C-alpha cells in the first residue's frame with residue numbers, strides 16, 4: 001500500500017520536478033498522523049483555482065536574483081517591466097482576462113497577492129493599478145471612463161490613487177484639495193490650497209503613472225458636497241512630463257519596497273474637463289447643478305472610497321498567508337537544526353523538539369491556520385455584497401465592519417507570527433537568503449496602509465455596538481450577530497468540557513455579549529460620549545472587537561469541520577488545530593474569563609494545550625506542505641527537500657561568486673539562488 005510519505009512525495013513532485021528528499025523530510029512525513037492526500041485536497045479547496053494557476057505561472061517566470069542589490073531607480077524600472085510581464089503572461093495563459101480585472105478586481109487582487117513572496121514591490125504595483133486605480137474607475141466611474149479603465153486593466157496605461165495628503169491620511173473627510181466647478185468653461189479647477197494639502201505617499205505617482213484618480217472636496221456654486229473622485233491626466237504619455245498646473249515629486253527612500261515610486265503632487269488651479277468627475281453616484285449638470293442618488297454625505301464618501309474595502313480583504317488574506325509562510329520556514333528549519341545535548345540522553349536536540357518552540361511556532365501556526373480557513377467566510381460575504389450591488393445592498397455597514405476587523409487583526413497577527421518565525425530561525429533568520437526581509441517590511445506596512453489598524457478597530461467597534469441599538473429597537477441585526485438573541489447564562493462557573501470546540505465557542509460568545517453590553521452601557525451613561533469612547537478604547541472596545549473576530553473565526557472553523565470531506569484521522573488532526581487555537585485564546589485572555597473559569601481550570605487548559613502541541617509536533621511539518629507556497633517562494637533553509645545547510649551555503653557561495661551580475665531583462669528578482 002502507498003505510504004503517506006510516497007503520497008506526499010508524489011504531490012510535491014507536481015510542483016518540483018526533481019525532488020530528492022532528505023532523511024529529515026522522510027522522518028517528519030513518516031510521523032504524520034493524517035492522510036496527506038486527503039488533507040492536501042481539503043486544504044486546496046480553500047482557495048479558488050485561479051489562485052493556484054497564478055502562482056504556477058509566476059513561479060515559471062521567476063528567476064533568482066537579489067532584489068536588494070539593485071539601486072532604487074533601476075529597481076523601479078524593473079518592477080514596472082516585471083509586472084507587465086506577469087500580467088501579459090497571465091492574460092496569454094488565460095488565467096485572467098482584462099475584463100475580469102475590471103469586473104472582479106478583488107479576486108484578481110487576492111490571487112495576485114501570492115506574488116508578494118517573490119517581491120513586495122510586484123504585489124504592491126499590481127494592487128495599486130488594479131485594486132485601487134482601475135477599481136475606482138469601475139466602482140464610481142461611468143461609460144465615459146471605460147476607455148481609461150480598459151487601458152488600465154491591460155496595463156497599457158498606468159494610474160494611481162491619490163487620496164492621502166501630507167496633512168491627513170486617516171481622516172479623509174478633512175482633505176484640503178478642492179475641485180471647484182466652473183460652469184462658464186464646463187471644467188473643474190483642482191487646487192492644493194496649503195502645503196499640507198499636497199497629495200502624498202501615492203504609489204506609481206513619482207515616475208510611472210500618466211493618469212490619477214484624485215480625491216477632492218467638490219464645490220459647486222460655493223456649496224461643498226464632500227469628497228469626490230476625478231480622473232485626471234497628470235502626465236504627457238510621450239514625454240512623461242507633468243501637465244501644466246501639476247507639480248509632481250518623489251517621496252524618497254522608504255524602509256522597504258523602494259521599487260514602488262511613491263510620489264507627491266501639488267495642483268495649482270489645474271483645469272480638467274467636466275467629464276473628469278467619476279459620476280456614477282454623483283454628477284454636476286453643465287450649468288452647475290449638483291445631484292446624487294445618495295442623500296447622506298457620509299454614505300457618499302463611503303461609496304467613493306469603496307475600492308478600499310476590497311483592498312483590505314486582499315491585505316488581510318496575504319497577511320495570514322505571510323504568517324503561515326514565515327512559520328512554515330521556521331518549522332522546516334527548526335525540525336532539522338540542533339542545539340544543545342540533552343543531559344539525559346547526551347544526544348543533541350532538534351530545536352523544534354523543545355516545548356517552548358511548540359508554544360512559539362506550532363501554536364502560532366494553528367492560530368494562523370484557523371484564520372486561513374475562517375477568512376473564506378469573509379470573502380463569501382464580500383461576494384454576496386458585490387452581487388447585491390454596492391449601493392443597493394443592506395450589507396454596507398456589515399461589510400465595513402468585517403473588512404475592517406479582518407484587516408486589523410489579521411495584519412497584526414501575521415506580523416507577530418512573522419517576527420516570531422524570524423527569531424526562531426536565529427541568525428539565519430536574518431540572512432537575506434531566507435526571505436524574511438520582504439515579508440517583514442510588507443507585513444509591517446500592512447498595519448498602516450489601506451486604513452490604519454487602530455482606526456479600523458474603532459470603526460469596527462462602533463458598528464458592533466450598533467447591533468445592540470438594533471436589538472433594542474427591534475431592527476434586523478447584521479449577519480453574524482444572531483448570538484445577541486441567545487440567552488446568556490448569569491455569571492456562573494463553566495462546567496462543560498474545554499476539550500470541545502463547541503463549548504469553547506460558547507465561552508467566547510458569553511464573553512463577547514458581556515463586553516458588548518458593558519461597553520454599550522458605559523457609553524450610554526456617559527455625559528460626554530466622545531471622551532468616554534476615547535477612554536474605553538483600550539480595555540473595552542478593542543477587547544470586544546478582538547473577541548468578536550476570534551469568535552467569528554472559531555465559529556467558521558467549526559462549520560468547516562462539520563462539513564469536512566475526509567477521513568476521521570485527518571479530521572482529528574484539524575480538530576486539534578482548532579482546539580489549540582481556542583484554548584490558547586482562552587489562556588491569553590484568562591483575565592477576562594474569570595467570571596466563568598477558575599484558576600485551576602485555566603491551569604488545566606495550559607496543560608492541555610501543551611499536550612496538544614506535543615501531539616501536533618508529529619503532524620506539523622507535513623501541514624506546511626499543504627499550503628500554496630512553492631519552493632521558489634521559500635528561502636534557502638525552507639526548501640521542500642529539507643536540506644537547509646546545503647541550500648543556504650549554495651546561496652552564500654552563489655552571491656560570493658558575483659551571482660548578482662546574472663541579471664537579465666524580464667525577470668522577477670528575489671532573494672536566494
Ligand SMILES: Cc1cc2nc3c(=O)[nH]c(=O)nc-3n(C[C@H](O)[C@H](O)[C@H](O)COP(=O)(O)OP(=O)(O)OC[C@H]3O[C@@H](n4cnc5c(N)ncnc54)[C@H](O)[C@@H]3O)c2cc1C
Nearest residue numbers: 161162163164168169170201202203449450451452454455
Ligand atoms: C508606502 C506607502 C504607500 C502608500 N500608498 C498610498 C496610495 O497609493 N494612495 C493613498 O492615497 N495613500 C497611500 N498611502 C497612505 C496611507 O494610506 C496612510 O499613511 C494611512 O492611511 C495612515 O494615514 P496617516 O499616515 O495620515 O496616519 P495618521 O492618520 O496620522 O495616523 C497616525 C497614528 O495616529 C493614530 N490616530 C489617528 N487618529 C486617531 C484617533 N481618532 N484616535 C486614536 N488614534 C488615532 C493612528 O492610529 C496612527 O497610529 C501609503 C502609505 C505608505 C506608507
